[in-house]
Amino acid sequence: MPQTSCDVAIVGGSIAGLRAAQTVARHAPDLTIAMISDETYPPYERPPLSKVGLTKPLLLDALIYPAVNDLKSHGVNFMLGTRAEELDVEGRTIRHSSGALQYRSLVVATGCEAVMPPALSGLPDVFSLRRYEDAISFRRALADPLKSVAIVGAGFIGGELASMVANEGRQVALVDLARKPLGRFGDAVFRSYEALHRGAGIELHFGEQVTDVVQQGNGSRVLKLSDGTKVPADVIVVGVGVRPSTEWLKRSGLRLENGIVCDGTLRAADHVFAAGDAVRWPNRRWGADMRVEHWTNAAEQGRVAGVNAANDILGSPLEVCANIPYFWSDQHGVRIQFAGHRAGDEEVAESRNSGGSLFLYRRGEIVTGVLAFERRADFVKIRTMLKSELSWQVVSSLVSREDS
Template identity: 35%
Template sequence: MSVLVVGASAAGLSTVEALRRKGYQEPITVVGAEWHLPYDRPPLSKQFLCGDWDEDRTRLRPDTMLSALEAEFVLGDPAVALDGRRVHTASGRVLSADTVVIATGLTPRRLPGPELEGVHVLRTLDDAAALRKDLVEAQRVVVVGDGVLGCEIAATARKLGPAVTMAGPQAVPLESQLGPMVGGLLAELHRSEGVDLRLGTAVTGLTDVDGRVSGVQLADGDVLPADVVVVALGAVPATEWLEGSGLRIDNGVVCDAFCRAADGVFAAGDVARWQHEDSLLRLENRTNATEQAACVAANIIGDQQSYRPVPYFWTDQFATKIQVHGVPSEAAEVTVAEGNLDERRFVVHYRRDGRVVAVLGWNMPKQTRLHREHLVHA
């Protein structure tokens, strides 16, 4: 019984590794859109972007470990269609298997309009390399987006020296995700490090001079001068290639509680939206990619396991580490469970209907892990 994994990502590689750990010895093929062997994405906006890491250090596994998996990697050839359990690639290949795992991840959103020099998104290793090259010579950088990725890019860019402005529609960074209190502390952090915040106003477009970006146009009429612009307005599941496949596509590949999208077809990672308790859930983080892949591997070999994680993500901005377990929301009641807000070392609980739904730690990693138990036993 062969397996075909579409996506040479963290989720794709983790699926292969989990299968081999469980004793699966049948053929496995991994199809990747990029030429790069599997690499880690979180460092792209931090260690790699600032130049502390080189490309080799972003690799998830060395060649020896990849070879030991005895999987065939077909790289630089993106999938363009799925017909049953046959995958068609851009080069014209047709690959088939008894089981297909979809792990194609996300596609970053872009601003409408013509392509301009100096405008970047950050999703791939090549994206990060191109942005890093521009940041070295930049004088004025505008980051369009006030979510996790936008905040991380703004922090890294600021450390490299240029003037940095963050623009976005929220009143404070990550407000819709972490609420106004934590978002307000993030705003103070960025301002204290020299990031100019132009929040609460939508971005309507870009200005340019001879095809090179020159500014960011805001809905209130202001233009933020820039020689480098990074668009970090989120991403959408990479499912275009699945049109006509017969799979249910709705903000991702819709799956049952076992991450199964159809008979012999599974999904894992950012692209998967699965039945979680009473609703559909899709998570965009590195931890989920690994944990969901392990569940998929178990179900492929017949160990029926529903996927019921405690969601987790982290973000590093300047010297601050924030860790989040569970699903926080802007509407939740936030209370300090440990530490002190003024000292910027604390753990907070997010409560809805009297139940703890999320735990956030700010520079308290050990204590945050302990507070996770409030979610596990909720």
């Protein structure tokens, strides 16, 4: 008989949900916690799924967060393989695939799911990558070294996958509809990204649409692109983006507009908080509404939502989430990192040296963000300084001093 009530319910068993559970357990140890997750594994790290080399084992036990054991000892109930199907905000009840769970406060951390273009959906040996089993499936398909590989979508996951396959000495094509993948960070960033992949021998097809998938007479398969090019594609991995997993909330009355709309404290409704990739909230540090699809934000929001879910019960004030969005990506041995906020209209200043490249985003005299290819020490300094308002003068002198 599944548990039917708890103090804090968490829906979603990944990093945001895990951090929320850890925080409640620390902050208010007497509160009972139940986590509902439709995955059959306890919370595990997703970033290694696109980074661990193809010839190395991808072991689930090594990916599961060590904190899971502490939380089990604390008494957290991991309701795995359980799908939340409906939320009754007034009745403080989650209806799920095995019954119903009543809560005093709730953290929704259902994250995102991968988008699969209809033209590729359902075809054999076509994969997206969000969950552990996705990674196992495409690694199995890639086990035959004679199979050609095409990656559709040249964002961070697509770029990491291309790097992973090329690292095994295999030919791989990277296709993207956008003429300048990562161009939202500025043309100079796109050029560095393109050069990184081209330098590693990746076949790039940017600005091209997949128009057909053609099975050839000899058993091989190709992607036909809008410019007529045929790209060998026995195995296709798709990384064209994700969408918030909010279908189950459709009748809940929560505001859903490109994510769960929250206030600055990550509150979505009475006694309902949300955290992670599925959340849209006004980030006061930047005076902007945002939804961030990166690990560190999910972890940070999980902590804030956990504090607030506990404080909602304890009658204590709520904490505001005003963080500095950050991500990293590892491709061809180069660490790409970003911290800050890029609205799109900032000036981009570039600084290159033998250690890599730094791209600084500024609006007038204020620095709004930094992106780095390597230059790890410089990046860390600037990321730390971004915690408060950062003037261009401070950073420009730092950059020019270190370049000379």
